[in-house]
Amino acid sequence: EAGVVQSPRYKIIEKKQPVAFWCNPISGHNTLYWYRQNLGQGPELLIRYENEEAVDDSQLPKDRFSAERLKGVDSTLKIQPAELGDSAVYLCASSQPGLAGAVVQFFGPGTRLTVL
């Protein structure tokens, strides 16, 4: 079974430039998450999708961040314009309802963004 795929793995941009990250979840996983992981911290949820609907985007900085999951499969996270503080690892995860009601998230390798 293929895991969660993310690209690119690394991205270096100058501040004020736009950047986009792509995620392909595990086949059949209806729920998709984007997390941001700052250096020395745990992942923090940015947005969660149920199929193509964004059901929790309360932590997404909407002035510069946007996301889409048009067909309920692949997803794209965009930052425009990027700021120095956006340097972090952006993780994508996916899940489906699990046994006994517990949800287990499967993570991709992440995209390490460096903003200069």
Place this chain on the structure above:
Amino acid sequence: AQSVTQLDSQVPVFEEAPVELRCNYSSSVSVYLFWYVQYPNQGLQLLLKYLSGSTLVKGINGFEAEFNKSQTSFHLRKPSVHISDTAEYFCAVSDHSPGGYQKVTFGTGTKLQVIP
């Protein structure tokens, strides 16, 4: 609201020695508990999870964790570590909401450094 505390940011241990990584959580409702491992430049991988039942949970790579409700702890242990266990370990907690949204909160991580 729920929270996770990993007091130890770094734990150095000699190869073949035992290790315990501490995790305490806070929640007003029943929870599911998880330990994830993150190897350098990779995403998070599930080590083990506690859903219900036996408080001692066994995971992959020889790790185990014990759920202690009275102490609100979920410490991770391994009787003999290997160089390949060098990684960052994240404790996580989610709501116990079967069929509903289970928001996952991650700790700040503990870096395990195995010394040859």
